[in-house]
Each structure stands twice: as C-alpha cells, then as structure tokens.
Amino acid sequence: xxxxxxxxxxxxxxxxxxxxxxxxxxxxxxxxxxxxxxxxxxxxxxxxxxxxxxxxxxxxxxxxxxxxxxxxxxxxxxxxxxxxxxxxxxxxxxxxxxxxxxxxxxxxxxxxxxxxxxxxxxxxxxxxxxxxxxxxxxxxxxxxxxxxxxxxxxxxxxxxxxxxxxxxxxxxxxxxxxxxxxxxxxxxxxxxxxxxxxxxxxxxxxxxxxxxxxxxxxxxxxxxxxxxxxxxxxxxxxxxxxxxxxxxxxxxxxxxxxxxxxxxxxxxxxxxxxxxxxxxxxxxxxxxxxxxxxxxxxxxxxxxxxxxxxxxxxxxxxxxxxxxxxxxxxxxxxxxxxxxxxxxxxxxxxxxxxxxxxxxxxxxxxxxxxxxxxxxxxxxxxxxxxxxxxxxxxxxxxxxxxxxxxxxxxxxxxxxxxxx
Numbered sequence: 001x002x003x004x005x006x007x008x009x010x011x012x013x014x015x016x017x018x019x020x021x022x023x024x025x026x027x028x029x030x031x032x033x034x035x036x037x038x039x040x041x042x043x044x045x046x047x048x049x050x051x052x053x054x055x056x057x058x059x060x061x062x063x064x065x066x067x068x069x070x071x072x073x074x075x076x077x078x079x080x081x082x083x084x085x086x087x088x089x090x091x092x093x094x095x096x097x098x099x100x101x102x103x104x105x106x107x108x109x110x111x112x113x114x115x116x117x118x119x120x121x122x123x124x125x126x127x128x129x130x131x132x133x134x135x136x137x138x139x140x141x142x143x144x145x146x147x148x149x150x151x152x153x154x155x156x157x158x159x160x161x162x163x164x165x166x167x168x169x170x171x172x173x174x175x176x177x178x179x180x181x182x183x184x185x186x187x188x189x190x191x192x193x194x195x196x197x198x199x200x201x202x203x204x205x206x207x208x209x210x211x212x213x214x215x216x217x218x219x220x221x222x223x224x225x226x227x228x229x230x231x232x233x234x235x236x237x238x239x240x241x242x243x244x245x246x247x248x249x250x251x252x253x254x255x256x257x258x259x260x261x262x263x264x265x266x267x268x269x270x271x272x273x274x275x276x277x278x279x280x281x282x283x284x285x286x287x288x289x290x291x292x293x294x295x296x297x298x299x300x301x302x303x304x305x306x307x308x309x310x311x312x313x314x315x316x317x318x319x320x321x322x323x324x325x326x327x328x329x330x331x332x333x334x335x336x337x338x339x340x341x342x343x344x345x346x347x348x349x350x351x352x353x354x355x356x357x358x359x360x361x362x363x364x365x366x367x368x369x370x371x372x373x374x375x376x377x378x379x380x381x382x383x384x385x386x387x388x389x390x391x392x393x394x395x396x397x398x399x400x401x402x403x404x405x406x407x408x409x410x411x412x413x414x415x416x417x418x419x420x
C-alpha cells in the first residue's frame with residue numbers, strides 16, 4: 001500500500017494562532033512498505049472564498065422558457081508559502097523505507113490576516129497541505145485546517161465602553177379611544193463583549209395601555225454579508241440567531257422590571273478586518289410581542305465582539321436616549337485594527353492558568369492584570385468540507401470536521417434574576 005498515515009503536529013495544542021505569530025510543527029509520515037518519491041512538499045495557504053448559485057427562468061432563442069443557473073464566486077488570497085521538506089523539483093527519485101519519517105517545518109504568519117470564519121456562503125480559511133511528489137504517478141495530498149485570530153482589543157474603542165439604552169414606545173387605539181402608552185426600555189452596561197461573557201440585560205416594562213405584553217424576546221444575531229466578483233459583483237446577506245431568551249408576560253396597566261443574562265458562545269470577532277468579501281457584525285434584537293391584532297415593537301442594539309475583553313466596566317452613568325432602530329456603524333474604530341499578537345501569561349492548558357494578559361504594541365507593553373487567559377473553544381459553525389476548488393480528487397483530509405476555535409473567557413456571572 002505504501003503510505004499508511006500522515007500526521008501534522010503543531011506546537012499549539014489548539015491549532016490556533018494569532019496573526020503575526022509563527023507556526024511550528026512536524027509532519028509524521030508512516031509507510032508500511034518502501035515508497036519512491038521525488039520530494040515532500042508543504043504548503044501554507046490563507047484565503048477567503050464566497051460562492052452561491054441563483055436560478056431564474058429565461059426565454060431561449062426558440063422562445064421557450066427554461067431555467068438558467070448562475071454561480072457567483074469571490075476569492076481573496078492572503079498568503080501562500082510552499083517549500084520542499086525533502087527533495088526538490090528536479091531531484092532524483094528518493095526511496096523511503098517502511099516506518100515513520102518525521103520532518104519539521106515553520107511558517108511565519110503575516111500580521112494583517114483576518115480571523116478564521118466559516119459561513120453558509122463563504123469562509124476565511126487557513127490550511128496546511130502535505131504533498132508526496134511522485135514521478136510518473138499522481139501526487140498524494142493530505143490537508144488540514146487551523147485557526148487564525150486577528151486580535152480585537154475592546155479597550156481601544158471608547159464607544160463600546162458606554163452603556164446603551166433602547167426605548168420602544170407605542171400608544172394603541174381601541175374603538176376610537178386612545179389608551180395610555182406602552183413603554184419598554186432595555187439597557188445594557190456596555191456594548192463591547194467577548195466570547196464567554198454574558199450580556200447583562202435590564203428591561204423595564206411600563207404598560208399603561210389596555211393591551212397586554214405576551215413576551216419580550218432578546219435575540220443575539222450574527223449578520224453576515226458575502227460578496228462576489230465573478231461573473232459580476234453580487235452581495236448576499238444572512239442573519240443567524242446565536243442565542244435568545246424571553247421575558248413576560250406583562251398585563252395591561254401593569255409595570256414590571258426584569259434582569260436577564262445572555263451568554264455569548266465562541267464566535268469570531270466583529271468586522272473580519274482585512275477581509276474584503278465577507279463582512280460580519282452582531283446585534284441584540286429586541287422584540288416586544290403584544291396581544292391582539294396590533295403590530296409588535298422592535299429595535300436593535302449594536303454589539304461589538306472582540307478577542308480581548310474590557311479591563312473593567314465604567315462606573316454607571318446616565319443613559320442617553322436613542323431611536324428605536326439603531327443601525328451599526330462600520331466606521332474606522334481603533335479596536336478594529338489588528339493589534340500585535342497576544343499571548344496568555346502562562347502556557348495554554350485545559351485549566352486556564354495565571355491571570356493577566358500582555359499586549360505588545362507600538363506604545364509598549366500594556367498589562368491587563370485582572371483578565372484571565374482564554375481557552376480556545378470550537379465554534380458551532382463548522383466547515384462542511386475543507387477540500388478547495390484547486391484540490392485534486394486524491395486529496396485526503398487530516399483529522400475530524402474542522403471548526404475554528406475562538407478565545408473564550410470564563411467569568412463567574414451571577415444567576416439570572418427576575419423581580420416585579
């Protein structure tokens with residue numbers, strides 16, 4: 001048979017790196033019989049791809065209706081590094097005896113990479129491919145994916161440190177009579193969070209109307225914009241529910257205040273900096289459902305997801321009233337620019353480690369002594385496959401189905417509570 005197994009072992013137990021760090025590891029090839037090769041190639045690739053198909057009915061040259069399918073594609077390549085671990089392009093044939101052969105490798109990641117991302121219509125993906133270059137035969141390819149994180153330090157963005165207040169209000173007319181107002185005020189202490197944190201939500205329901213509130217839902221949503229270049233520029237948007245909770249009911253002429261906590265699972269940071277064909281942001285969608293044939297009330301609170309949490313919340317300050325519908329602003333926030341690689345204060349391990357983060361930047365080292373180091377946890381959004389457009393039918397995938405890992409912090413939130 002020849003090749004029995006291929007193992008790629010990285011020096012990071014989570015197979016996760018920050019942009020600008022160096023990937024070190026080794027390839028272990030096991031043969032159950034002698035194998036002849038011209039060389040062994042390793043390739044590191046960082047790229048983004050988008051793709052979807054649309055079908056429409058058109059009239060052909062004979063005047064008949066038929067369906068036409070158009071496939072739209074987008075592509076960006078961030079880096080590609082390839083070299084021989086053994087042999088070379090013009091090398092003579094090399095015979096590898098049966099057994100395990102180990103080849104070390106290294107690759108310096110560019111500092112301006114976007115974070116890994118897997119979505120329905122596209123991805124940002126980083127892969128390692130090992131190729132047995134065989135003379136007079138098809139090459140054998142083995143491929144694996146790993147995670148890259150572009151650090152987003154929430155402490156550099158003053159806007160996300162401020163509390164946010166969303167006020168929804170409505171007056172109902174019943175049989176030509178106007179009732180008192182229904183007011184739902186939702187507040188959160190800050191708008192910047194990291195995976196593993198909870199969003200503390202306070203909701204004040206003051207219902208002076210004759211219409212009851214059946215429920216108020218809080219939905220954390222991921223909003224993704226995919227773009228293509230071929231055969232022409234197109235755009236597709238998707239909204240995905242990440243987590244949700246509900247409160248209520250609140251009867252007519254009743255007032256209640258609720259406090260809840262919504263936990264954020266492992267997710268990529270906002271904006272996918274340095275990716276031009278996939279956009280990403282988050283919001284907290286608030287929807288108040290009312291009884292009877294009346295239209296519900298709804299609004300959005302922008303949420304910025306980073307990879308380095310706020311060192312501390314600012315002291316409570318008066319909230320500023322805002323319109324019910326608040327669009328997220330894609331402006332140039334300083335926190336959206338990748339910082340230098342971030343390393344935990346202690347080596348990665350399942351139990352976490354000592355407190356403290358050191359962030360090296362042009363201004364010098366900044367210390368966040370009260371922030372625990374994260375664990376890197378797989379997201380629920382997996383890649384359906386990592387075989388790409390340019391891979392051959394002989395490419396084999398190393399390991400299980402790939403899901404990116406994101407920095408996830410373990411805090412000790414208090415239990416959700418509710419009071420009248």
